[in-house]
Amino acid sequence: MARRILFIVPADYDSLKKKGVADMILERDENGFFEKVITVHPFVKKSKVIRLNNIHTIYEIGYDLPGSNFLTKILTRLLLPAHTLKLLFIIRRIIKTEQINIIRSTDPFFCGVLALITSRVSRIPYCISIHADYSKRYELAGIKNIHGISLPPKLIYFITKLVLSKASLVMPIRESLVSWAVNSGADEKKVFTIPHGIDFLALEKGNDIDIFDAFKIPKNKKIISFVGRLSKENYVYDIIEVVKKVSRKRNNFVLLMAGDGAEKENLKNIIKNDRILCNNIKILDFQPRDICYRLRKASAVSLCLMGGFSLIEACAAASPVISYDVEWHYELIKDGVTGFLISEGNIEKVAEKIIFLFNNPEIARDVGKAAYQLVYEKHSIAQTSLVKKKIYSELLHKEVSYGQFV
Numbered sequence: 001m002a003r004r005i006l007f008i009v010p011a012d013y014d015s016l017k018k019k020g021v022a023d024m025i026l027e028r029d030e031n032g033f034f035e036k037v038i039t040v041h042p043f044v045k046k047s048k049v050i051r052l053n054n055i056h057t058i059y060e061i062g063y064d065l066p067g068s069n070f071l072t073k074i075l076t077r078l079l080l081p082a083h084t085l086k087l088l089f090i091i092r093r094i095i096k097t098e099q100i101n102i103i104r105s106t107d108p109f110f111c112g113v114l115a116l117i118t119s120r121v122s123r124i125p126y127c128i129s130i131h132a133d134y135s136k137r138y139e140l141a142g143i144k145n146i147h148g149i150s151l152p153p154k155l156i157y158f159i160t161k162l163v164l165s166k167a168s169l170v171m172p173i174r175e176s177l178v179s180w181a182v183n184s185g186a187d188e189k190k191v192f193t194i195p196h197g198i199d200f201l202a203l204e205k206g207n208d209i210d211i212f213d214a215f216k217i218p219k220n221k222k223i224i225s226f227v228g229r230l231s232k233e234n235y236v237y238d239i240i241e242v243v244k245k246v247s248r249k250r251n252n253f254v255l256l257m258a259g260d261g262a263e264k265e266n267l268k269n270i271i272k273n274d275r276i277l278c279n280n281i282k283i284l285d286f287q288p289r290d291i292c293y294r295l296r297k298a299s300a301v302s303l304c305l306m307g308g309f310s311l312i313e314a315c316a317a318a319s320p321v322i323s324y325d326v327e328w329h330y331e332l333i334k335d336g337v338t339g340f341l342i343s344e345g346n347i348e349k350v351a352e353k354i355i356f357l358f359n360n361p362e363i364a365r366d367v368g369k370a371a372y373q374l375v376y377e378k379h380s381i382a383q384t385s386l387v388k389k390k391i392y393s394e395l396l397h398k399e400v401s402y403g404q405f406v
Contacts, residue, residue, distance in 0.1 A: 003396060004036040006100045008091070008111040012044045013058055020288030027197070029055050030385050033392065038098055042087050042114060061090055087114055088121075095122045102395060104129060105163075108184070109156070112163030125168035125395055128186075129194065130177045132308060133327050134160075161185030169395055173308075176328035192391050196309050197384030198316050200376065203293050211298040214291075215256060215284065222253040222300040222358055225319075227292045228310045230261035230283075235305040235324065237263075238347055240270060240277065242303070245351035247276045250358060254280055255303075258287040258295060293317055300364065301357050305342075305350070312379050315339065315371035320357050320364040322350055332378075338371040 007028060016022040028037045034055070041060040050058040063083055065075050091114060094100070103126035105115035112128050119126035161184060164170055170186040171194045172178050182188050212219055224243075228234050236257075243255050257267075264283065271277045287295065296302050296317030304311045305324045314321045315332055321339035323329040333339035342349045357364040377383075 002036075002099065002101070003034045003392070004038075004098060004100045005034050005102045005104060005392075006038045006040065006091070006095060006098070008040045008042060008103065008105045008114050010041075010043060010107055010111055012041050012060060013050055018286050020286075020290060020292070023202075025058070026052065026056060027199070027381065027385075030389050030392070033385075033389050036098055036100075038094055038100065040087075040091055040094070040114075042091075042111065059090070059094060061087055084110075084114075088117055091118045092121055095124070100124065102127065102392065106131060108134075108160045108163045110159075112167075113159060116163055116166055127169035127171055127395065128164060128167045130170065130172040130181050133177060133180050157184075169391065171391065174328045174331055176331060194388050194391060195379055195384050196312055197381035198312060198375065198379050199381045200316065203290070203313075203316065209291065209294055211256075211295050215282065217254055217256075220252060223295070223298055224253055224255045224301045224303060224354065225258070225295050225299040226255065226303045227258045227287075227296065227314070228304070228307065230257065230259050230264045230267060232263060233306060234261075236261075236267060238305060238345065238350075239303055240267070240281075241347045242350045242354070243277060243280055245347065246354050247280055249355055251280075253300070253358070254282060256282050256284055256295060256299075258284045258292055260286045289313075300361075301354050303350075312375055315375040316379075318368040318372040320367040321371060322353055332371070332374060334370075334374075337367065338374050339367060 005028070013022060016025070025039060028034070028039070037056050039056070039058045041058065044060045044062040045065070046060070047062040047064055048060050050060070052058065063075070063079060065079075095103070095118060100122070101124050103115045103119050103124060105111040105126065106129050108128050108130065115126040115128065164181060164185040165187065167186065168190065170181050170191045172181050172191065173194060173196050175193055178191055178193065181191050211217070211223065212221075217223065226236075226239055230236050239255070239257075246253065264285075268283060271281050271283070293313065293316075296314055296319050299317075299319045302314040302317065302319045302321045304314045304321050306326065307314065307323065307329070311321070311323060311329065311332060315338065321333060323333050323339060323341055324344045325341040326344050329341060333341050335341040340353050342353065
């Protein structure tokens with residue numbers, strides 16, 4: 001039987017290229033397991049089709065609206081129902097034309113609804129992958145919206161429960177998300193963990209630049225790195241306070257923040273107007289994935305107070321990582337062994353641990369090596385691909401008796 005899968009992903013190709021992660025789309029065929037992989041980006045500005053190769057094609061389905069950004073935002077909200085109908089029609093047509101036999105949504109919200117409806121119409125199974133504790137992220141971000149559309153919390157819960165309860169499979173990317181999935185409506189018997197995979201060889205083959213030269217950092221300075229979205233849920237303001245505390249005892253370091261996000265301009269203003277911060281922090285904006293990897297490798301400390309895939313990649317760079325003891329971090333960060341777990345919001349302790357690592361480079365090196373080893377054992381792409389192939393195979397086998405999915 002032909003193996004053809006359609007992904008519904010809340011992203012856009014240009015942004016993925018800017019982040020340096022667009023090539024990760026090619027990993028979705030699981031080393032040739034799928035002969036065809038279609039990716040749909042349903043909430044973009046302009047429609048286009050991107051053919052990456054004979055296996056991978058991206059359909060970006062846009063609102064295609066003229067006018068200013070302000071006008072576009074208003075029209076986007078008003079046209080959401082019409083755009084949803086457009087999406088359902090186009091996705092159904094793609095499924096039929098490309099002979100798709102599995103749908104996978106990478107969120108349990110609007111993308112999940114699209115997967116559920118097109119699954120029923122096309123009579124093929126759909127699965128949902130869970131990438132975060134969304135309740136925690138909403139709490140930290142202080143918002144209740146999906147794809148920029150504000151929704152009441154009860155409606156978000158209803159959508160999530162409906163999508164997860166009807167899914168053929170629910171696939172959290174880590175063990176700690178299993179309970180969230182079940183509590184949010186998933187059938188425990190249909191929940192299987194699919195860990196993120198990292199292609200270590202690809203990372204090592206990346207741009208081998210000297211980070212100190214590239215970003216004009218004096219060689220006698222120690223680098224603290226942060227790589228991720230500049231957003232409240234990543235505790236970026238805690239990081240600012242940490243730098244202030246470290247600066248009172250050490251002046252031979254610089255924090256490099258690689259990323260973009262809603263808080264970037266405010267962070268820049270805070271840094272610019274503070275004499276100490278402006279000497280100790282540089283915001284680099286988005287950097288390609290290979291540059292981020294080199295940045296972490298060059299770091300005396302990697303700060304990842306909140307992280308998903310970014311925590312995995314920080315550990316893969318073999319630099320010592322400091323994280324808050326939240327969400328799933330304990331799965332990778334064994335305190336004092338593969339990194340350091342600090343209670344949420346304990347800025348003083350984070351600063352103390354940074355200074356400890358500055359003063360003890362041998363311990364820092366050993367901790368980084370242990371983190372690398374653990375990540376390699378749990379997240380090497382060869383291992384994670386085997387897990388996903390097994391799960392997909394079982395789902396394809398069950399597809400023959402589709403009645404059980406309805």
